[in-house]
Amino acid sequence: MSKVDPRPKYLSDGDVRKEGAFNKSLFLTLRLAYQPFLIRIFIYLFVGFLGRGLLLGNTNIIGFWxxxxxxxxxxxxxFTSQDFVMVLLFxxxxxxxxxFTFRVAFSRLSAKAISRLYxxxxxRTSRLPMAFFDQTPAGRIITRFSSDYGNVFRLFGGPLAEFISIIFxxxxMVILITVANPYYLIFVAFTGILNFIVYKLNQKKLRSSRRELSASRSPSIAHFAETTQGASTxxxxxxxxxxxxxxxxxxxxxLSQKLxxxxxxxxxxxxMSSLTSLLLLVTGVSSYFMIEKGWATIGSVGVAFTFIVLSGNTVGMFFEWLTQFEEAIIGVERLDQYMRMDLEPGAHLPSFAQFPxxxxxxxxxLEQYLRHRRLTEEKSASVQFRDVWFRYRKDLPWVLKGLNFEVQAGERLGIVGRTGSGKSSLIQALFYLYDIDKGQIAINNHLPKLDEKGxxxxxxLYRQSMAFISQEPILFQGSLRFNLDIKENFSxxxxxxxxxxxxxxxxxxEQPGGLDMRIEERGKNLSLGERQLLCMARCLLQEAPIIIMDEATSSVDPQSExxxxxxxxxxxxxxxxxxIAHRLSTLASCDRILWLQNGEIIALGPTSEVLPQFKTTELV
Ligand SMILES: Nc1ncnc2c1ncn2[C@@H]1O[C@H](COP(=O)(O)OP(=O)(O)OP(=O)(O)O)[C@@H](O)[C@H]1O
Ligand SMILES: [Mg+2]
Structure with a gap:
């Protein structure tokens, strides 16, 4: 019977590799995260190493005693017994x-480094192209920032110190066994090699099952998020x-993946533990012969034996931790994948971003300069569409086909056209939210800079010159005031x-709280009309030279309209x-009307000419 992939393809996690070695760039990313703390980390590592040395060295002192x-x-x-006790105590x-210092200080720095990574x-993720967000369900992105990041933070922010302690x-132990009796080094080396072989034999299976586990979480979360959003439907x-x-x-x-x-x-x-037991047996028996032959003193055998017992356990723990860390590294790998993606053309990281x-x-x-700069000091601006060809992705059909027109400064342009004719897409293109394959769109004849060299x-700055009410009015979770005045500029x-x-x-x-009334996510505690009106108020507060309204009044009553x-x-x-409006009454006061059909301009002219023409052709 052939194995059926239980995950529906459209809900899969995307293109993270399930097999093979880790990507090298993730180690570079980790180094960048730890970079500012390196000196302090080395100091704490030294303190930690010293600490383990002092604690373990007690065994040798007892041996000498x-x-x-x-x-x-x-x-x-x-040295009297009292002297030995004093040394041991000290x-x-x-x-x-x-x-203690090492554990606490190192874990603190490590947690800081990982939050820098976050x-x-x-x-970078917030500056990825719109196409990425179209194709990636929100739940999948959330998983990277919750469960993957959680794994990384959990393991690097505490257990890593433990893991390093094990290495110390x-x-x-190798040093101290050598001091006590060099013969026992053979046993330690042997333990190490055997454990390493067992680890290597298991590594591939463990790594791929961990990767699959990480990848299998996000589809169920994505599905869950979608279900709660669509609960009423x-x-x-x-x-x-x-x-x-x-x-x-x-x-x-x-769950099966987890199992x-x-x-x-x-x-x-x-x-691992079977190996350790076997080794203990061999060591015990051989120690007896070594004392018999006079190759070792009782004290040194005691020391070496203690260390062999300890090292067997510790080597086992080392490899178990190593596999645990694979989980954290897979988390870093998944975050690193987002970190290395290309940003939206024209987007820049802020100057405070630190990873090169x-x-x-x-x-x-430049950032400072742009903060106070406006595209124009004039009240209005012109818009140029020059032979614009637009589609949402290379593998999708053209949505806008060679649009050529200009909106004059101060002009009121209405756009009409059947559903799916490309009206909203024209606005998406105007904002350069997707690549424009051919042609250009300019404001006041200025093109946005999409390429570093261009x-x-x-x-x-280009986008700020436009205030926009979208077809789906978007409000955010928070107070009403926050939604209207995000930058907190107004009284x-x-x-x-x-x-x-x-x-x-x-x-x-009338609302409890007034301007502080609570808005739920996407404004779902308001009616569509109320949302539209609030977005309109938001638009009024933004002093942009170009105002764009996509069906801004479609859901309000005629009086409100x-x-x-x-x-x-x-x-x-x-x-x-x-x-843009379907209700033609909204457009009556426009200067000109642009009629779109199937991504092409059918007519562009004075309202009194085009609107009746559109009415007779499309609305009969
Ligand atoms: N994000 C997207 N990804 C892929 N295709 C899209 C996307 N958005 C819209 N389209 C497609 O682009 C075409 C034009 O859609 P658009 O939203 O511009 O139409 P519209 O004229 O605004 O229609 P309506 O009057 O219904 O709002 C449609 O065929 C649609 O399927
Ligand atoms: Mg639309």
Missing amino acids: VDSLSGQDTPFPG MAILGFLCT DEVTL DLTM IRSFRREKIFGARFERLDRYF STTKHLMSFSLQ TGHPQYAPS AGMDLN DAHIFAALERVGLKAWVQ EIMVKATGEFFADRTQII
Whole structure:
């Protein structure tokens, strides 16, 4: 029977590799994360190493003590038992303090380094092209920033110090066994080699099952997020069972993956501990012969035997931790993948971004300059479309086909066309949210700079010159004030004045909290019309020379629409306006109308000519 992939393809995790060695760039990324702390880390490593040395060295002191009691020579001639106890006590206290300092300080720095990594990945992910967000479900991105990052943070922020302690222990043991009795080095080397072989035999299986485990989590989370968002639709269509079953299937797959990873780990752990037991037996028997032959003193055998017992365990722990860290490294690998992606053309990292990943970045002076710069000091600006060909992806059909027109400064342009004719896409293109394959769009004849070497104005500056109400009015979780005035520029009176213009002042005053009323995610606690009106108020507060409205009044009642059309007519009188509407009454006061069909311009002319033409052709 052939194996069926239990994950539906459209819900899979994307293109992370499941096999093979780690990508080298992730180690570079880790180095960058730790870079500012390197000196301190080395100091703490030294302290940690010293601490383990002092604690483990106690065993040797006890060995010498035993030898001195049985009358043999020791490096501490004339030491009484009390002296030995004092040395042991001193070493134990100092060793403990050093180990403690190392653990706490190192873990703190490590946690800081990993949160730096998180910040840098966020800076880049938020600047990826729109096409990435179109093709990647939100749940999948969230998994990278929650469970993958969580794994990395958890393991690097604590257990890493433990893991390093284990390495210190092993190194120290080799040194101390050599001091006690060099013969036993053979046993340690043998343990190491055998464990390494067992680790290597298991490594591939463990690594690929861990990668698959990480990848299997995000589809179920993505599905869960989508289901909660669409809960009302699912209920009204009575599709709970189907969605429940799909979730169960994805979740079962995740759990089976978890089970298989745990199984691999348990079997690995069992192999390791069997090895240790075997080795202990061999060491015990051979020690007896070594004392018999006079190759070792009782004290030194005691020391070596203790260390062999310890080292067997420690070597086992070392390899178990190593496999644990593979999980963290896979997390870093997945974050690193986002970090290395190309940003949206024209986007820059802010000057405070610290990892040199080769992405374009603002110089602090330019950033400062741009902060106060506007595209134009005029109230309005012109827009040029020059033979624009646009599609959402290379493998999709053209949506805009060779558009050529100009919107004059201060002009009111209405856009009409059937559903799917490309009206909203024209706005997406105007914002350069996707690549424009052929042709150019300019504002005041200025092109945005999309290529580091090219000419043109900063993309952000270009976009800031437009205020936009999208077809799906978007509000964010937070207060109403935050939604209207994200940059916190305006007084209450100013905000209320804008609300009054869209006819919402009284409504807001009635709400508990007023301007501080709570808006839920995507504004889902408001009606569509209310959302549109609030977005309009937000637009009023933004003093942009170009105002774009995509179906901004489609969901409000005729009275509200009238208020809005009048308000915008007055308020935006001297601005350039681009208005998309299905309700033709909204467009009556436009200067010109552009009629789109199938991505092409059918007509562009005075409202009194084109609107009746459109009405008779399309609306019969
Ligand atoms: N993000 C996207 N990815 C791929 N194709 C898209 C995307 N958005 C829109 N399209 C496609 O582009 C075409 C034009 O869509 P657009 O949204 O511009 O139409 P519209 O004129 O605004 O329609 P409506 O009046 O319904 O809003 C449609 O065929 C649509 O399927
Ligand atoms: Mg549209």
